[in-house]
Amino acid sequence: MKHVEGGICAVRGVKAKGIKQGKNGLAIMVADARELATSGVFTRNKVIAAPLIITREALSKGDLKAIIANSGCANAFTGEKGIEDARWMAGLLSKKLKCSPEEIGVASTGVIGRYLDKTWLAGHLDEVYDQISSSKEASSACVRAIMTTDTLMKEVAVELDNGVRIAGIAKGSGMIEPNMGTMLAFLFTDATLSRNALDACLRKAVDKSFNMVVVDGDTSTNDMALLTATGYRDCDEKTFQDGLDHVCISLAKMIAKDGEGATRLIEARVSGARTEGDARAAAKAIVRSPLVKTAIYGKDPNWGRVVAAAGYSGAEVDQDRISLKFTGNNKEAVLVDSGMIVEGKLEILKSIMDSREILIEVELGIGENSATAWGCDLTYD
Amino acid sequence: MKHVEGGICAVRGVKAKGIKQGKNGLAIMVADARELATSGVFTRNKVIAAPLIITREALSKGDLKAIIANSGCANAFTGEKGIEDARWMAGLLSKKLKCSPEEIGVASTGVIGRYLDKTWLAGHLDEVYDQISSSKEASSACVRAIMTTDTLMKEVAVELDNGVRIAGIAKGSGMIEPNMGTMLAFLFTDATLSRNALDACLRKAVDKSFNMVVVDGDTSTNDMALLTATGYRDCDEKTFQDGLDHVCISLAKMIAKDGEGATRLIEARVSGARTEGDARAAAKAIVRSPLVKTAIYGKDPNWGRVVAAAGYSGAEVDQDRISLKFTGNNKEAVLVDSGMIVEGKLEILKSIMDSREILIEVELGIGENSATAWGCDLTYD
Numbered sequence: 225m226k227h228v229e230g231g232i233c234a235v236r237g238v239k240a241k242g243i244k245q246g247k248n249g250l251a252i253m254v255a256d257a258r259e260l261a262t263s264g265v266f267t268r269n270k271v272i273a274a275p276l277i278i279t280r281e282a283l284s285k286g287d288l289k290a291i292i293a294n295s296g297c298a299n300a301f302t303g304e305k306g307i308e309d310a311r312w313m314a315g316l317l318s319k320k321l322k323c324s325p326e327e328i329g330v331a332s333t334g335v336i337g338r339y340l341d342k343t344w345l346a347g348h349l350d351e352v353y354d355q356i357s358s359s360k361e362a363s364s365a366c367v368r369a370i371m372t373t374d375t376l377m378k379e380v381a382v383e384l385d386n387g388v389r390i391a392g393i394a395k396g397s398g399m400i401e402p403n404m405g406t407m408l409a410f411l412f413t414d415a416t417l418s419r420n421a422l423d424a425c426l427r428k429a430v431d432k433s434f435n436m437v438v439v440d441g442d443t444s445t446n447d448m449a450l451l452t453a454t455g456y457r458d459c460d461e462k463t464f465q466d467g468l469d470h471v472c473i474s475l476a477k478m479i480a481k482d483g484e485g486a487t488r489l490i491e492a493r494v495s496g497a498r499t500e501g502d503a504r505a506a507a508k509a510i511v512r513s514p515l516v517k518t519a520i521y522g523k524d525p526n527w528g529r530v531v532a533a534a535g536y537s538g539a540e541v542d543q544d545r546i547s548l549k550f551t552g553n554n555k556e557a558v559l560v561d562s563g564m565i566v567e568g569k570l571e572i573l574k575s576i577m578d579s580r581e582i583l584i585e586v587e588l589g590i591g592e593n594s595a596t597a598w599g600c601d602l603t604y605d
Numbered sequence: 606m607k608h609v610e611g612g613i614c615a616v617r618g619v620k621a622k623g624i625k626q627g628k629n630g631l632a633i634m635v636a637d638a639r640e641l642a643t644s645g646v647f648t649r650n651k652v653i654a655a656p657l658i659i660t661r662e663a664l665s666k667g668d669l670k671a672i673i674a675n676s677g678c679a680n681a682f683t684g685e686k687g688i689e690d691a692r693w694m695a696g697l698l699s700k701k702l703k704c705s706p707e708e709i710g711v712a713s714t715g716v717i718g719r720y721l722d723k724t725w726l727a728g729h730l731d732e733v734y735d736q737i738s739s740s741k742e743a744s745s746a747c748v749r750a751i752m753t754t755d756t757l758m759k760e761v762a763v764e765l766d767n768g769v770r771i772a773g774i775a776k777g778s779g780m781i782e783p784n785m786g787t788m789l790a791f792l793f794t795d796a797t798l799s800r801n802a803l804d805a806c807l808r809k810a811v812d813k814s815f816n817m818v819v820v821d822g823d824t825s826t827n828d829m830a831l832l833t834a835t836g837y838r839d840c841d842e843k844t845f846q847d848g849l850d851h852v853c854i855s856l857a858k859m860i861a862k863d864g865e866g867a868t869r870l871i872e873a874r875v876s877g878a879r880t881e882g883d884a885r886a887a888a889k890a891i892v893r894s895p896l897v898k899t900a901i902y903g904k905d906p907n908w909g910r911v912v913a914a915a916g917y918s919g920a921e922v923d924q925d926r927i928s929l930k931f932t933g934n935n936k937e938a939v940l941v942d943s944g945m946i947v948e949g950k951l952e953i954l955k956s957i958m959d960s961r962e963i964l965i966e967v968e969l970g971i972g973e974n975s976a977t978a979w980g981c982d983l984t985y986d
Contacts, residue, residue: 268917269913269916269917270916270917270920270921270922270924271912271913271915271916271917271922271924272916272924298909300909300913301909301912301913301924301941301946302946303925303944303945303946335907335909336907336909336910336912336913337907337908337909337912337940337941337946338909443917444913444917445909445912445913445916526716526717526718527718528679528681528682528716528717528718528719528826529717531652531682531717531718531826532650532652532681532682532717532825532826534652535650535651535652535653535826536649536650536651536652536824536825539651540651541651541652543651543652543653543682544684559718560682560718563684564684565682565683565684565718
């Protein structure tokens with residue numbers, strides 16, 4: 225697997241473009257497929273935005289040829305009018321493509337409880353649509369169009385050893401909690417895969433990546449990830465899964481470290497958990513803990529906060545069997561070994577905390593399950 | 606019920622004193638009872654500190670005549686040595702009182718994973734013990750001794766209509782999340798109540814107060830609330846419960862608004878929930894949401910964040926039946942009425958958000974249960 229340039233436009237058949245003007249943004253992604261297959265996962269928030277309702281409905285009827293996304297307004301908590309507006313948005317693009325509105329995915333991000341700025345969207349549709357292309361600049365313009373609180377552009381493209389490409393763009397930032405705003409991910413591949421295979425792979429990849437930043441149950445009203453396959457190249461499912469995991473984890477890490485003023489990426493790996501759910505809960509609790517985040521920002525070697533977070537995570541924990549290690553700046557510090565404090569490590573720990581990427585490893589010592597979660601430090605700048 | 610001066614020393618039989626020196630603090634509370642009864646509730650964190658282990662054990666054997674508490678070191682995650690140190694702390698005070706160490710409650714707050722500074726504690730014991738008194742200054746000195754990240758002193762005393770007094774002191778601050786540090790509460794009353802009655806009343810009061818700030822499962826390794834009755838006055842349980850609720854809710858609100866740089870107290874009342882658990886979950890999700898907190902700090906009338914928090918709380922929610930009202934500065938703004946956005950309220954909402962205390966009322970419209978939670982805004986100062 226190697227990284228390639230071009231974002232989503234590195235994938236055969238994908239054309240894109242976007243425009244950002246003040247708070248408003250409009251992005252269009254079109255898949256010219258040989259054998260189209262699409263899949264989506266949606267927020268678990270019980271308040272679910274209109275564009276997700278109609279996109280989920282569209283996916284239940286068939287595949288999506290194209291995606292239209294806007295930033296500046298989430299079109300969430302907007303009732304019947306919101307649904308109509310989302311359908312209208314799908315219609316804007318379907319007229320251009322001369323297809324059914326049900327072949328269009330719709331995504332929105334921005335303020336909740338406001339209606340779409342239809343005048344602005346309609347006024348800029350031609351400008352964006354007429355410029356869709358498969359250039360790398362087009363992919364980047366598409367990313368910029370959906371950014372809101374994001375400070376970093378998030379796009380990644382890889383080519384697998386068999387020549388298959390997988391690429392994605394995302395928006396979302398993870399400063400204080402992962403729910404600091406909507407998480408959107410638009411993923412594309414030129415692999416030939418059935419809808420069922422795509423569904424299975426996307427769910428697994430999302431669980432290992434975005435769901436380890438965007439904590440289950442804390443998702444926003446508008447979170448979604450869509451995966452489109454254009455079907456130009458054969459690929460076995462296992463190879464595809466590895467590539468998709470890599471793309472999604474890369475994007476998730478970009479989201480995790482994109483906090484306003486955030487300076488460090490925190491990776492928490494929990495192993496030795498009784499169940500996988502326990503491992504996931506403990507890893508997420510560590511990266512979510514404001515105490516851990518502020519300790520890392522302040523280079524305060526107060527590692528007890530990591531243990532406390534594991535303790536309240538809901539995971540089964542035996543405090544006499546926990547081991548704890550910090551790694552960063554090519555150094556490592558074992559702080560706890562099977563429940564025993566290892567003295568004299570605080571100076572090394574301080575210099576590890578100066579690293580741009582800090583790995584916290586917790587071995588619970590009571591089972592065989594592991595999980596990894598990502599977050600950033602918490603600053604007051 | 607009226608408020609009285611004197612903190613815990615307003616309660617007959619209670620003497621206290623404390624000292625704070627740099628990070629270290631030592632507090633002593635002694636109950637000279639006619640008919641002693643004590644009760645305690647402890648953290649649900651699975652990593653539980655040594656002082657809690659021995660205090661819980663002591664309570665299982667009998668009542669507590671006195672409490673010794675320190676700040677600066679949590680004596681948590683300290684293994685067998687921690688247990689020995691906590692027993693040693695109980696022994697310090699029991700020798701003075703010529704009672705069993707098992708009649709002493711022990712509490713600690715501070716850094717996790719460090720051993721107690723026994724030299725400092727032993728060196729200051731006489732100084733504190735020799736000055737215990739029933740003056741209001743003694744209660745205040747006791748509060749100051751257990752403060753760590755706290756910026757406000759938390760003490761309250763009330764006299765019920767029947768003359769019974771209930772008082773409490775607490776430490777804890779709720780800036781980013783309630784688990785910003787240990788929550789300790791020491792409650793006293795001169796009422797005559799059985800251990801069983803005290804247990805039942807304390808659990809109910811804690812559930813309505815501290816647990817609505819210090820969110821279940823997010824408790825620190827050292828959280829505890831102890832309630833001591835000195836037994837000088839008769840009181841029916843219902844009257845006592847009302848008084849204890851008032852004292853605990855007052856302390857909980859002080860904790861909620863004591864965030865470094867926090868400027869506003871947020872009270873979230875959720876009604877019309879299907880279950881009490883749903884009401885509690887939704888109310889807590891609202892006051893915990895960093896999005897709601899930052900919106901309130903920024904006076905940003907982005908009320909959709911409240912609805913989103915209710916949506917991801919786990920509570921059953923039907924977005925077409927939600928109503929939402931903000932109150933503050935003697936003004937109110939109904940923003941959503943049974944799922945319909947009420948337009949034209951954003952200017953009033955901005956001026957409400959300028960209030961020192963902001964009430965957010967959410968009516969879910971699908972049941973009969975309600976709950977209230979407290980938090981503060983989130984600032985970057």
